Amino acid sequence: MTGAARPWDQPAPEPNSLGRPNAAGMDRDELELLMASLAEKAFRADHLFAGLYRHRWTDWSSFTALSKPLRTRLQDEVELRWPEIVESVVSDDGSTKHAFSMQDGSIVEGVHMPYEGRATLCLSSQVGCAMGCTFCATGKMGILRNLTAAEITGQVITMLNHHAHPIGAPVNLVFMGMGEPMHNLAHVMGAFRLLNDPEGVAIPPRRVTISTSGLVPGIQRLGTFKPRPRLALSLNGTTDEHRSRIMPVNRVWNLEALAEALTAFPLQKGERITLEYVLLKGVTDSLEDGRRLVAFARRFPSKINLIPFNPHEGVGFEPPTEAHIDELCQLLSGQGITVSVRRSRGQDIAGACGQLARKRSGAAD
Numbered sequence: 001m002t003g004a005a006r007p008w009d010q011p012a013p014e015p016n017s018l019g020r021p022n023a024a025g026m027d028r029d030e031l032e033l034l035m036a037s038l039a040e041k042a043f044r045a046d047h048l049f050a051g052l053y054r055h056r057w058t059d060w061s062s063f064t065a066l067s068k069p070l071r072t073r074l075q076d077e078v079e080l081r082w083p084e085i086v087e088s089v090v091s092d093d094g095s096t097k098h099a100f101s102m103q104d105g106s107i108v109e110g111v112h113m114p115y116e117g118r119a120t121l122c123l124s125s126q127v128g129c130a131m132g133c134t135f136c137a138t139g140k141m142g143i144l145r146n147l148t149a150a151e152i153t154g155q156v157i158t159m160l161n162h163h164a165h166p167i168g169a170p171v172n173l174v175f176m177g178m179g180e181p182m183h184n185l186a187h188v189m190g191a192f193r194l195l196n197d198p199e200g201v202a203i204p205p206r207r208v209t210i211s212t213s214g215l216v217p218g219i220q221r222l223g224t225f226k227p228r229p230r231l232a233l234s235l236n237g238t239t240d241e242h243r244s245r246i247m248p249v250n251r252v253w254n255l256e257a258l259a260e261a262l263t264a265f266p267l268q269k270g271e272r273i274t275l276e277y278v279l280l281k282g283v284t285d286s287l288e289d290g291r292r293l294v295a296f297a298r299r300f301p302s303k304i305n306l307i308p309f310n311p312h313e314g315v316g317f318e319p320p321t322e323a324h325i326d327e328l329c330q331l332l333s334g335q336g337i338t339v340s341v342r343r344s345r346g347q348d349i350a351g352a353c354g355q356l357a358r359k360r361s362g363a364a365d
C-alpha cells in the first residue's frame with residue numbers, strides 16, 4: 001500500500017482546470033484569492049461563502065449583496081458549476097440514488113435518504129475503488145481517480161438542492177458510497193471542513209461518518225484530526241480466512257491489526273465505533289460468526305449494524321432469511337451488544353454501491 005505509482009494518487013483534475021475558475025467547492029482561502037484576482041476586497045469572500053454553502057445559490061444573480069458590476073464580472077469570468085445529476089432512480093422506500101457527472105465526465109453515485117425532518121446522504125469519495133471487495137459492484141470497476149474536496153462537497157450541495165432540503169435542517173453524511181475514503185483522506189477531510197463551517201452548510205462533526213474497509217494507517221491518521229468525523233469499519237468477516245476471501249485488504253491488515261488500531265483510536269466520551277457487517281448467506285452469517293463478532297466488538301466501544309446483503313448480478317451471494325437475521329440479532333443483543341439491522345435502502349433501484357454508476361459507465365457484470 002505504499003509507493004508513488006498508485007493510480008488513485010494521481011491528482012484529480014482541478015474543477016477549474018478546463019476553463020474559467022469554478023467557485024463551486026472553493027474554500028475560504030480560495031474564495032479570497034478569487035476576490036483578489038478580481039481586485040476585490042477579501043471580505044467579499046464571506047458573501048460568496050455564505051451564498052455558496054449556506055444558501056446554496058447556483059447562479060451569480062442570486063448574490064444580491066454584491067454590487068451589480070461585480071456580479072456581472074463573476075457571471076462573465078467565473079463559473080458556478082456543481083456536479084450534474086445525470087440520472088436519478090427513486091425507490092419505493094423514498095430514497096433516491098443519483099448518478100453524478102463530474103466535469104471530466106466521470107460518473108459517481110450518491111444516495112439521498114429522507115427521514116422525518118432530516119436527510120442522510122451517502123457520498124462517494126473516489127471514481128471506482130481499489131479495494132476489490134468481492135461482494136461490491138464498485139470493487140469490480142477498479143480505481144480511476146480520487147474525487148476532489150469540491151466534487152465531494154458538490155454531491156452534498158446538489159442533493160440538498162435537488163430535494164429542496166430546508167436550510168438548517170439536520171443532515172447526516174456517510175462516506176459509504178463508491179471508493180475507500182482513507183485512500184483519499186486529504187480531500188475527504190477538505191470537504192468535511194467545508195461542510196462543517198458554521199457559516200455554510202454547518203453539518204456538525206458527529207453527523208459525519210467515514211467508513212473504511214480496514215486501512216490501518218488511515219484509521220490512525222483520522223484519529224489525529226480535531227474535529228473529525230466518526231469512524232465505521234466495514235468488517236464483514238470474523239476470521240482472517242473468511243474475511244481475506246471477500247476483502248483482500250485483510251491480507252495486509254488482518255483482524256488483530258484492526259482490533260489494535262480500533263482500540264487505540266481516540267474516542268470522545270460516549271462515542272462508539274460502528275461495525276458494519278454484511279450478512280452473506282452461508283458465508284458470513286453463522287451463529288459461530290455471531291459469537292466471534294461479540295468477542296471482536298467487546299474490545300473497544302462499539303455498536304454493530306447488520307446489513308443483509310443487497311443482491312445484484314454477477315457476485316453470487318444471497319442474503320440470509322429473516323428468521324436467521326433475527327436469530328443473529330438476538331444472539332448479539334443477548335450478549336449486551338448494541339445492534340441494529342440496516343436494510344439496504346433502495347433495493348429496487350440498483351441500491352448496492354456502484355451499481356448505477358457501473359450501468360451509466362456501460363460496465364458489464
Ligand code: SF4
Nearest residue numbers: 129131133136139179
Ligand atoms: S465495499 Fe467499499 S472498499 Fe470495498 S470495493 Fe466496494 S467501495 Fe471499495
